Amino acid sequence: MAVNLPLPDPAALKPVPGIELGYAEAGIRKANRKDLLVMRLAPTATVAGVFTTNRFCAAPVQVCKAHLEGQRISEAPIRALVVNTGNANAGTGDAGLVHANETCVAVGGLLGCEPSQVLPFSTGVILEPLPVDRIKAGLPQAVANLKADNWYAAAETIMTTDTQPKAASRTVQIGGKTITLTGISKGAGMIRPNMATMLGYVALDAKVPQPALDRLVKQAADKSFNCITIDGDTSTNDSFILIATGASGVEIADVDTPEYAALAEAVIALSQELAQMIVRDGEGATKFMTIVVEQGATVEECRRIAYSIGHSPLVKTAFYASDPNLGRILAAIGYAGVDDLDVSKINLYLDDVWVAKNGGRNPDYKEEDGQRIMKQSEITVRVKLGRGAESATIWTCDLSHDYVSINADYRS
Amino acid sequence: MAVNLPLPDPAALKPVPGIELGYAEAGIRKANRKDLLVMRLAPTATVAGVFTTNRFCAAPVQVCKAHLEGQRISEAPIRALVVNTGNANAGTGDAGLVHANETCVAVGGLLGCEPSQVLPFSTGVILEPLPVDRIKAGLPQAVANLKADNWYAAAETIMTTDTQPKAASRTVQIGGKTITLTGISKGAGMIRPNMATMLGYVALDAKVPQPALDRLVKQAADKSFNCITIDGDTSTNDSFILIATGASGVEIADVDTPEYAALAEAVIALSQELAQMIVRDGEGATKFMTIVVEQGATVEECRRIAYSIGHSPLVKTAFYASDPNLGRILAAIGYAGVDDLDVSKINLYLDDVWVAKNGGRNPDYKEEDGQRIMKQSEITVRVKLGRGAESATIWTCDLSHDYVSINADYRS
Numbered sequence: 001m002a003v004n005l006p007l008p009d010p011a012a013l014k015p016v017p018g019i020e021l022g023y024a025e026a027g028i029r030k031a032n033r034k035d036l037l038v039m040r041l042a043p044t045a046t047v048a049g050v051f052t053t054n055r056f057c058a059a060p061v062q063v064c065k066a067h068l069e070g071q072r073i074s075e076a077p078i079r080a081l082v083v084n085t086g087n088a089n090a091g092t093g094d095a096g097l098v099h100a101n102e103t104c105v106a107v108g109g110l111l112g113c114e115p116s117q118v119l120p121f122s123t124g125v126i127l128e129p130l131p132v133d134r135i136k137a138g139l140p141q142a143v144a145n146l147k148a149d150n151w152y153a154a155a156e157t158i159m160t161t162d163t164q165p166k167a168a169s170r171t172v173q174i175g176g177k178t179i180t181l182t183g184i185s186k187g188a189g190m191i192r193p194n195m196a197t198m199l200g201y202v203a204l205d206a207k208v209p210q211p212a213l214d215r216l217v218k219q220a221a222d223k224s225f226n227c228i229t230i231d232g233d234t235s236t237n238d239s240f241i242l243i244a245t246g247a248s249g250v251e252i253a254d255v256d257t258p259e260y261a262a263l264a265e266a267v268i269a270l271s272q273e274l275a276q277m278i279v280r281d282g283e284g285a286t287k288f289m290t291i292v293v294e295q296g297a298t299v300e301e302c303r304r305i306a307y308s309i310g311h312s313p314l315v316k317t318a319f320y321a322s323d324p325n326l327g328r329i330l331a332a333i334g335y336a337g338v339d340d341l342d343v344s345k346i347n348l349y350l351d352d353v354w355v356a357k358n359g360g361r362n363p364d365y366k367e368e369d370g371q372r373i374m375k376q377s378e379i380t381v382r383v384k385l386g387r388g389a390e391s392a393t394i395w396t397c398d399l400s401h402d403y404v405s406i407n408a409d410y411r412s
Numbered sequence: 413m414a415v416n417l418p419l420p421d422p423a424a425l426k427p428v429p430g431i432e433l434g435y436a437e438a439g440i441r442k443a444n445r446k447d448l449l450v451m452r453l454a455p456t457a458t459v460a461g462v463f464t465t466n467r468f469c470a471a472p473v474q475v476c477k478a479h480l481e482g483q484r485i486s487e488a489p490i491r492a493l494v495v496n497t498g499n500a501n502a503g504t505g506d507a508g509l510v511h512a513n514e515t516c517v518a519v520g521g522l523l524g525c526e527p528s529q530v531l532p533f534s535t536g537v538i539l540e541p542l543p544v545d546r547i548k549a550g551l552p553q554a555v556a557n558l559k560a561d562n563w564y565a566a567a568e569t570i571m572t573t574d575t576q577p578k579a580a581s582r583t584v585q586i587g588g589k590t591i592t593l594t595g596i597s598k599g600a601g602m603i604r605p606n607m608a609t610m611l612g613y614v615a616l617d618a619k620v621p622q623p624a625l626d627r628l629v630k631q632a633a634d635k636s637f638n639c640i641t642i643d644g645d646t647s648t649n650d651s652f653i654l655i656a657t658g659a660s661g662v663e664i665a666d667v668d669t670p671e672y673a674a675l676a677e678a679v680i681a682l683s684q685e686l687a688q689m690i691v692r693d694g695e696g697a698t699k700f701m702t703i704v705v706e707q708g709a710t711v712e713e714c715r716r717i718a719y720s721i722g723h724s725p726l727v728k729t730a731f732y733a734s735d736p737n738l739g740r741i742l743a744a745i746g747y748a749g750v751d752d753l754d755v756s757k758i759n760l761y762l763d764d765v766w767v768a769k770n771g772g773r774n775p776d777y778k779e780e781d782g783q784r785i786m787k788q789s790e791i792t793v794r795v796k797l798g799r800g801a802e803s804a805t806i807w808t809c810d811l812s813h814d815y816v817s818i819n820a821d822y823r824s
Binding site: 054057091092093126128129235312314317328330331336338341360361399401405 | 464465466467468469500502503504505506507508537538539540541601602604643644645646647648723724725726729730732733735737738739740742743744745746747748750751753755756767768770771772773811812813815816817819820821
């Protein structure tokens, strides 16, 4: 199903010294599937995160934020993360907060740390009570198999409607030493992250002080998870977490150093890869679309127009059908809310094919050229606004029958 | 396919003295279907319209606006409207304007009026040249069958992906006399009107001075066509036109009179009926949903939340599946962009079933109660925000496999 997304090669997923991962089949929603993940961090690790802006943010997101704030004061570092699928623990009121905290108490008890040193995450159905007893019952199994090279299994564990696990590694040379980065992510619907996506984790073994890591997680999210959309629905549970274990001994002194720049480049590249994996495995996706809006007066207006195109059900169904019904793209540009847009300056390209020239059909455009591009599985839509020098890029997928099937059947 | 939408009874569609309608099969896109409509107005008629806010507004919309402005100066009243389906004449640049004007010249020649006294409308595919020669060739046939009781055929003529014609009549007593109102509309995709919908026409036989009619058309649009959404796509061609023929001899002196209030009530009711018909016949619709957001601080925030729910593909597919996966509604409320929303004050109802209480699942809510409501073909979603006294209501439909099929196949 996924668009040009090979399964990750387990052998290519590099362990990151300073982090171990363990999983369990806890039967949270369905039997016989991995649904509970524990990550144990070295005491030298720093952790930073960005979270959904949804006002109905889930109980675990609220607890995560509180624990990340708390460690700045207590200087007792985050030692573990715990993730369950099958239930989002969102729209669950005070009971949800109690359940998220109970989970942290249980993890802390098993790993010998304070509950406040544990970050909890949940993903799945909203508005249903978290089966916390099943989570507590499953935790010993997850802790028992904590291993540094469990990244593939970890990626499998956090899947919901994803058709395949999403994970990638890379390395970067800093100060003559090799820093290893490995990350996992999951989608695959309710994807229009506003701070981050549901869920992404990237670990690396440099030592990064908290302020630098806080900045890096935002930079990376803004250039990766905050540039994708599948259905325009911003989840209640979006979380993107960056972990610097420090185990390599390489320390990033400051954000103004070449070392920080090199690390940031690697983190952003890995985050983009993980974010694009979510789009390639978007619910029902058959096409991967890159939408580039150039020559805008502001980045904000470029993003607005890019999302207007990327969210339009009519544009998405035309791509699904490989039908060059490209006037729908002009319509989406036109209703994006950029009030002073001069449409006579707009040019539209599909890959290398010039479709609309100065706001109207390019006289040289031939239907068969558009058709040729639309049949591809990867397509770049490029819009030139002719009003400035700013630009923005987002990644999205098409809207297919399978999207409807998957979401009509999600709870069954 | 349409949701609880009986075919209009041709006998119940009342002629409005002062307006005649004629149609033709001009073969604009497909052979053997009515695709060209002419409406001829009495010289006493006043006409007002509201149009799409899409920046890529179609050539005929630009010409309509210019001709409506022009008549205020020239005092040469609008005498005819001409509507074609099969081609939107949008994204067509200067050639589109030439074609729209050519159409007006041809109609004026046949009816003996100036081109500037004709309003042109187009609906159909965007970014393709208007086959104006076929329109000009079809016009004599349309003019030849101009009749006062052609409303049913007129409603058929303006259909695109609509599965059935949309038309309604009503009467209102003003000053002891009967005023007749008849209107037609069409959808059925690219529907998220921002000033009006694509297309709605209401005619009545009171005499309404231009300033009062200008006000009335905006009032009616805001309470009807501006409260519906099917897919969130605002069309390039949305137009809602109100025609007061004056043929009854009843004159509305001013907007501050009881006569204006009575007429406004009737126009708004008829416009709501026509707008709701568009939703009931939304592309692939199987459910008709009324979304009411109450206790808001402003009408704007209530509308924003209502549209966030109404546009969510996840909410729409859950309704299609009759699956009470109602946490998706909370998620849509949460990402609507009302930044200071206190979710602990929010209550959610499905018809009479209290689903979420103070931001969490209502302890008394039973899945089977939600299931019972979700199986209905008409459902009211009611959200109480607990932060004010304002409210808003919108109407929408679900997202089905057929929506995808219809829009993947639209041009074939």
